[in-house]
Amino acid sequence: MDNISLVLQSLISGISIGCVYGLIGIGFCVIYNASGIVNFAQGAFVMIGGMATSVLMTDFQLPYAAAAIGAIIIAGIVGAAVERLVVRPLWNRNVAIFVMILATLAAQIVIERMAYILVGDQPKTLPPVSDLPPMMLGGVAVNIQSLWILASSLIIIAALNVFFKTSRTGKAMRAVSINAEAAVLQGIPVSRMLTLAFVISAMLGAIAGILLTPTQYTAFNVGVPFAISGFIAAIIGGFGRPLGAFIGGIALGVIQSMAILELGAGFKNVAALSLLLLFLFFRPSGLLGSTR
Amino acid sequence: MNPAATSSSLPEVAQPVLDVRSLSASYGHVEALRSVDISVGRGELVAVLGPNGAGKSTLLRAIMGLIPNHGEVLFQGNALTRRKPGAAATKGVVLVPEGRGIFGPMTVLENLELGAYSVGRDKKEVERRLTSVFGLFPRLKERFKQTAGSMSGGEQQMVAVGRAMMADPKVLLLDEPSLGLAPRVTGEILDTLGALSQSGLPVILVEQKAPLALQLACRAYLLSLGRIVATINPREVKSHDELAQYYFA
Numbered sequence: 001m002d003n004i005s006l007v008l009q010s011l012i013s014g015i016s017i018g019c020v021y022g023l024i025g026i027g028f029c030v031i032y033n034a035s036g037i038v039n040f041a042q043g044a045f046v047m048i049g050g051m052a053t054s055v056l057m058t059d060f061q062l063p064y065a066a067a068a069i070g071a072i073i074i075a076g077i078v079g080a081a082v083e084r085l086v087v088r089p090l091w092n093r094n095v096a097i098f099v100m101i102l103a104t105l106a107a108q109i110v111i112e113r114m115a116y117i118l119v120g121d122q123p124k125t126l127p128p129v130s131d132l133p134p135m136m137l138g139g140v141a142v143n144i145q146s147l148w149i150l151a152s153s154l155i156i157i158a159a160l161n162v163f164f165k166t167s168r169t170g171k172a173m174r175a176v177s178i179n180a181e182a183a184v185l186q187g188i189p190v191s192r193m194l195t196l197a198f199v200i201s202a203m204l205g206a207i208a209g210i211l212l213t214p215t216q217y218t219a220f221n222v223g224v225p226f227a228i229s230g231f232i233a234a235i236i237g238g239f240g241r242p243l244g245a246f247i248g249g250i251a252l253g254v255i256q257s258m259a260i261l262e263l264g265a266g267f268k269n270v271a272a273l274s275l276l277l278l279f280l281f282f283r284p285s286g287l288l289g290s291t292r
Numbered sequence: 293m294n295p296a297a298t299s300s301s302l303p304e305v306a307q308p309v310l311d312v313r314s315l316s317a318s319y320g321h322v323e324a325l326r327s328v329d330i331s332v333g334r335g336e337l338v339a340v341l342g343p344n345g346a347g348k349s350t351l352l353r354a355i356m357g358l359i360p361n362h363g364e365v366l367f368q369g370n371a372l373t374r375r376k377p378g379a380a381a382t383k384g385v386v387l388v389p390e391g392r393g394i395f396g397p398m399t400v401l402e403n404l405e406l407g408a409y410s411v412g413r414d415k416k417e418v419e420r421r422l423t424s425v426f427g428l429f430p431r432l433k434e435r436f437k438q439t440a441g442s443m444s445g446g447e448q449q450m451v452a453v454g455r456a457m458m459a460d461p462k463v464l465l466l467d468e469p470s471l472g473l474a475p476r477v478t479g480e481i482l483d484t485l486g487a488l489s490q491s492g493l494p495v496i497l498v499e500q501k502a503p504l505a506l507q508l509a510c511r512a513y514l515l516s517l518g519r520i521v522a523t524i525n526p527r528e529v530k531s532h533d534e535l536a537q538y539y540f541a
Contacts, residue, residue, distance in 0.1 A: 175398065181389070182389065182393030184358070184377045186381060186409045186459070188406070189378065
């Protein structure tokens, strides 16, 4: 394979993994906009997506689609539980935001350990969504799973856009993110919107996990690295900007892929963290400008 | 005129729609509102006046349940106090906050629709209310697609009042609607409030520009250091000097 083909293949692979980082980053944004909290339990939802789908398929013999939907629902319930049991009690006591952020980190560890107790420490994987061979595009072999990831991500972004722009609940969530007190004055149930933000965010994380697992593997402890990638994606895009997080995720994925190609796999995280530092030094508000 | 604590000939108070009794509120250890009694009846516009830091905004926030408070707020005879924030809004007690509280990045239409959040998914009712608000403020109809944050201060205030009207309020509370507005625009907004009051809507208007508020009000409460220190009949206040006597008495 010539150099250009390798670069193009890495580019496609980077875009594909970047879409997943973007979805995780959007999860960060949805909760941040609703509450100002950076939810470090986001990685746990990614883990739940892959693990629960695998368990539902192997132990409960559910078909792929049903297992995936089941996993997304489980993640949504866990997300609601994190909000109700961890964040809400602190929120009601008006504690500082950083305390709630630390509490979500603790929740991440608890969920991770519960997964370890329930499912064990063996890595799990999922079959590709389709058995088709890689598609050849001008000498570049494109993995069909990458196309699935790309297509699913774009559909989810479009669906989220429609939800936030046109639905009554979506508009109410946006209003809460802009001015929570003014939203209360309109009779918008702000606390319900916060729960919903956690549910949506958890579901996005789970979808990311389901899309990723066929290309990699999942285990009880995969959450934190993915959460860090999603967090970096959100910062690159402008914290609180869902579209920014998606673009940031793709940028991060592409730069990681190129670093692996040119410098070796050991430089993957170096490239990611260097990109993060560059943004923090020179453009801390991200590509689209942060919301707060 | 002898500026006693209360004007000698206040007009008869209509049957109160909103009756605030012995309302107190604190910020930490600082008592910002001390046993305040005010009321507003159908068709009345009452003004709450006072210098900076008198507790005017605190009074409205306490009525809405946005800050911890004690005392009674009776709305149509039923207690509102200590209900969770937002409960007053769903009952029909609607506040246009200081600084307007509009959702700047959202369009005028979205802002107005959110005012009718408690209506639920009844699109016909939302449409009916939109038509009514556009009748009140035709400029909002012309600019319904524009983001609210990109409008002038006066237009933003129209969005804020229009959004409040979308909730079909039973009582309307306004906190400094003239703040930062040109005199002409202030006049336009206050005229609309006067018309709303005359149509039967009870209005409580918190305003620093006392002469403007007194032109519309049937009764004014003067607040100082969290207490009502005078209840004024605006018709008895003939000049700025007389008003100043109330402030300094």
